[in-house]
Amino acid sequence: MTSETAIHFRGGRQLARALAYRVVGMVTGREADSLGIARGAFTALGFAALSDIKADYIRKAKGQTGEDGIRWKPLSPKTIARRRIGPGDKKLTHVADRLKAEAAATKAARQKFDADAKVRRKRLEARFALSLPSEEARKRAAEQIKVERAAADFRLRGKIPLAKATGKRRWEILAQRQVDILRDTGVLLNSLSPGEISGDGPDIEYRTPAGDGGDRQVFALLGNGVIVGTTVEYAKTHQEGSGRVPARPFLPTAGVPQVWLDRWAAVGQAAIAAGARQLYATMGAT
Numbered sequence: 391m392t393s394e395t396a397i398h399f400r401g402g403r404q405l406a407r408a409l410a411y412r413v414v415g416m417v418t419g420r421e422a423d424s425l426g427i428a429r430g431a432f433t434a435l436g437f438a439a440l441s442d443i444k445a446d447y448i449r450k451a452k453g454q455t456g457e458d459g460i461r462w463k464p465l466s467p468k469t470i471a472r473r474r475i476g477p478g479d480k481k482l483t484h485v486a487d488r489l490k491a492e493a494a495a496t497k498a499a500r501q502k503f504d505a506d507a508k509v510r511r512k513r514l515e516a517r518f519a520l521s522l523p524s525e526e527a528r529k530r531a532a533e534q535i536k537v538e539r540a541a542a543d544f545r546l547r548g549k550i551p552l553a554k555a556t557g558k559r560r561w562e563i564l565a566q567r568q569v570d571i572l573r574d575t576g577v578l579l580n581s582l583s584p585g586e587i588s589g590d591g592p593d594i595e596y597r598t599p600a601g602d603g604g605d606r607q608v609f610a611l612l613g614n615g616v617i618v619g620t621t622v623e624y625a626k627t628h629q630e631g632s633g634r635v636p637a638r639p640f641l642p643t644a645g646v647p648q649v650w651l652d653r654w655a656a657v658g659q660a661a662i663a664a665g666a667r668q669l670y671a672t673m674g675a676t
Contacts, residue, residue, distance in 0.1 A: 425672070426592030427665030429611060433587060433596050434661040435654055436609055436616035440584040442650045443618070447579055447640045451570035457649050458642040462572070467565035473574055503542050511535050572628060572638060577603035581620040582640060585609070590664075 423429055446456035455461040511531050518527035573579060580603035588595050598607045608619035619641075631637030642650075 424592070425665060425668055426590070426594055427662065427669065428614070429592060430590060430594050430665055431658055431661035432611050432616040433594050434657050436596070436611070436618050437584045437587055438654050438657040439616075439618050439650075440582060440607075440609075442653065443640065444579065444583045447572075447582060448570075450638070450640070451573050451579075453571070457647045458639075458644070459647070460639050460643065462638040463636045465569065465571055470567055470569055471561045471565040473564075473567070473569050500542070503539070507535050507539065510538075572640075575602065577606075578620065578622050578625055578628070578640070580604055581606045581622050581625070582618075583607075 442457070446458060446460075450456045450460065450462045453462070453464060514531035514534050515524075515527050518530045522530065580599050580601050583599050583604075585596060585598045585604065585607070588597070596609055598604045598609060603620075603622060606621045608617060608621060610617040625640075627635050628638050629641060630639075
C-alpha cells in the first residue's frame with residue numbers, strides 16, 4: 391500500500407465501517423457526493439483514460455503496435471504525397487518545388503514557341519510562295535516548323551511534356567516522406583488528448599484541450615462513472631473503416647487492455663483515498 395492510498399484512521403471499527411460505506415455510496419451514486427469524492431475520482435479516471443488513449447494513438451501513428459495489440463495499416467505512397475507540407479519536409483520540398491518551377495518555366499517556353507511559330511509559319515509560307523505553288527509553300531512551311539519544334543522539344547528535355555514528367559517526379563519525392571498516420575491536421579488526436587484539471591473536491595473542474603479539436607472532446611461525468619471520446623466527424627470512419635478507408639482503431643476493440651485497467655485502478659484508488667481522508671477529517675476521525 392502506497393502513501394497515496396494509505397489512510398491513518400483513529401476511531402472504532404464501527405465508525406470506520408460506516409465511513410467506508412459512505413465513501414462507497416458516494417462513488418456508486420447511492421449517496422449524495424457532498425465532498426466531491428466521486429467527482430474527483432471519475433475526473434481523475436477520465437484524465438487517465440485519455441492519457442492512455444493518446445499515448446497509444448501516438449504509438450500507432452508511428453507504425454508501432456499499441457498496448458491494445460492493434461497496429462494500423464501504413465499509409466499509401468499516394469496519401470503520403472498528398473499530405474500537407476510540414477516544417478520537417480523543407481529539404482524534400484525544396485527539390486520538389488525546384489522541379490515544379492522548372493516545369494512551369496518549360497511550359498511557358500513551349501507556349502512562347504507555339505505563339506512565335508504561328509508568325510514564323512506565315513513568313514515561311516510567303517517566302518516559299520515566291521518560287522512554289524501556294525499549296526506546296528504551305529506544306530514546306532509546316533515541315534520547317536515541325537523540324538524547329540522537334541529541336542525546341544529536345545532543348546526542353548524531350549518530346550514528353552516536362553510538366554507531366556516533373557509532376558511525377560515531384561510526387562515520388564513527396565511520397566518518400568516519413569509521416570505519422572492520422573496526424574495530418576492534429577484535430578482527431580487533440581480531441582482525444584487529456585486537458586487540464588483544476589480545483590478539488592466538489593469544486594474540481596476539467597477543461598478540454600486548447601486548439602483545434604479540443605472543443606469536440608467528450609468528457610462527461612456520470613453518477614457512477616465517466617465517458618470520454620470524440621465527436622470529430624470522421625472519427626467513426628477511421629475507428630471502424632469505411633469503403634476505401636481501412637479501419638485504424640484508436641479505441642480498443644477487444645476490451646480495455648489489462649495494463650490500462652491496472653493504471654486506472656491505481657489512479658482511482660488514490661483519488662478515493664484522498665476523498666476518504668477528507669471525509670474522515672470533516673468528521674473529526676483523523
